Amino acid sequence: MATLQLKDVYKSYDTLEVIHGINMSLNHGEFVVFVGPSGCGKSTLLRMIAGLEEISGGEIQIDSERVNEIPAAQRGLAMVFQSYALYPHMTVQQNLSFGLENLNLPKTEIEQRIQEAARMLQIGPYLQRRPKALSGGQRQRVAIGRAVVREPKIFLFDEPLSNLDAELRVQMRVEISELHRRLGNTMIYVTHDQVEAMTMADKIAVLKDGNLEQFGAPLDIYNHPANRFVAGFIGSPRMNFFSGEVSKVEANTITVRLNTGHDVKTKRSSHQVAVGEKVDVGVRPEHMTLTSADQGDLKAQVYAVEQLGGESYLYCHLGDGENMTLHMPGQTHIRKDETIGIQTDEQRSYLFRAADGAVL
Numbered sequence: 278m279a280t281l282q283l284k285d286v287y288k289s290y291d292t293l294e295v296i297h298g299i300n301m302s303l304n305h306g307e308f309v310v311f312v313g314p315s316g317c318g319k320s321t322l323l324r325m326i327a328g329l330e331e332i333s334g335g336e337i338q339i340d341s342e343r344v345n346e347i348p349a350a351q352r353g354l355a356m357v358f359q360s361y362a363l364y365p366h367m368t369v370q371q372n373l374s375f376g377l378e379n380l381n382l383p384k385t386e387i388e389q390r391i392q393e394a395a396r397m398l399q400i401g402p403y404l405q406r407r408p409k410a411l412s413g414g415q416r417q418r419v420a421i422g423r424a425v426v427r428e429p430k431i432f433l434f435d436e437p438l439s440n441l442d443a444e445l446r447v448q449m450r451v452e453i454s455e456l457h458r459r460l461g462n463t464m465i466y467v468t469h470d471q472v473e474a475m476t477m478a479d480k481i482a483v484l485k486d487g488n489l490e491q492f493g494a495p496l497d498i499y500n501h502p503a504n505r506f507v508a509g510f511i512g513s514p515r516m517n518f519f520s521g522e523v524s525k526v527e528a529n530t531i532t533v534r535l536n537t538g539h540d541v542k543t544k545r546s547s548h549q550v551a552v553g554e555k556v557d558v559g560v561r562p563e564h565m566t567l568t569s570a571d572q573g574d575l576k577a578q579v580y581a582v583e584q585l586g587g588e589s590y591l592y593c594h595l596g597d598g599e600n601m602t603l604h605m606p607g608q609t610h611i612r613k614d615e616t617i618g619i620q621t622d623e624q625r626s627y628l629f630r631a632a633d634g635a636v637l
């Protein structure tokens with residue numbers, strides 16, 4: 278069993294506070310992804326959990342026990358880095374056994390763990406090679422293997438796939454998920470890639486500027502983003518946002534007059550919205566449909582078309598400097614410079630307060 282609690286965790290470097298009080302609770306066996314833009318504090322948070330970085334305030338608990346003062350090596354965690362951090366002068370086998378010899382484990386036990394990890398990660402054939410004779414993907418498997426053989430309570434991954442090419446990233450993503458399924462350990466995985474977060478996580482922690490913006494299951498976050506930042510960060514391509522002002526409030530519907538002059542409706546989920554309030558309407562590219570130019574809520578001019586065969590994207594100007602993306606299943610006959618009509622789905626449109634981005 279391994280649960281993890283972060284209780285009001287802070288971090289400052291000298292006078293600069295970079296983590297501003299994070300609370301989070303991880304259940305045993307969960308795969309939790311920390312996601313957010315570069316510099317938001319993902320690595321700092323992970324390194325504090327690992328014990329590689331002191332915490333400036335709050336408490337970290339593993340299995341309900343405070344670990345603030347426990348050194349990294351005794352926390353029972355294993356970390357995998359983006360840079361692999363393999364010993365170049367050692368063979369793969371030696372890289373895998375190195376940490377275990379320091380634990381004074383019997384030779385047969387070490388051998389058995391290495392064989393098991395090598396089989397699981399398909400690195401058996403390379404055990405006698407040195408890291409420089411391996412591809413990037415193979416090196417990353419060895420780095421993961423080095424964590425696996427330690428049989429940690431919790432695995433920590435810091436952007437482990439960032440150095441790999443796109444195809445290999447997809448493959449390794451599936452392999453790491455499979456590893457999690459087999460081992461059943463609690464895992465924390467840091468990435469700036471929201472697709473990795475959506476596809477791998479049991480729960481996603483969305484971070485921004487050292488704050489936890491939202492913590493929940495991927496589809497809950499996609500369907501119910503807490504604010505404009507989360508809405509824009511989770512989902513690909515990103516959600517479209519249109520600025521405007523509430524023009525009508527009805528029992529079930531709120532109408533917004535956009536700065537572009539268009540009127541769009543959203544379902545009313547808040548009672549704290551008044552006519553005249555400045556808002557942003559958010560609509561995902563996949564929640565809009567194409568209509569003829571004289572119909573639909575929005576009229577837009579197409580400035581680029583991407584045909585991927587199975588799906589298409591239209592990139593459009595909406596007027597007043599606002600751009601938007603429309604996703605279409607299948608192939609499209611629409612060409613650059615055409616004017617199109619777009620129908621938004623009132624049930625799947627979001628309303629955010631312009632002042633602070635809070636969802637309304």
Ligand SMILES: Nc1ncnc2c1ncn2[C@@H]1O[C@H](COP(=O)(O)OP(=O)(O)O)[C@@H](O)[C@H]1O
Pocket residue numbers: 290295313314315316317318319320321322
């Ligand atoms: N050793 C350090 N000294 C001072 N500032 C640091 C140090 N490490 C990280 N930071 C700052 O802390 C913030 C979070 O960094 P980091 O955790 O590396 O972000 P991420 O991993 O999300 O890209 C950044 O503003 C970064 O500049």
Ligand SMILES: [Mg+2]
Pocket residue numbers: 319320321
């Ligand atoms: Mg980082």
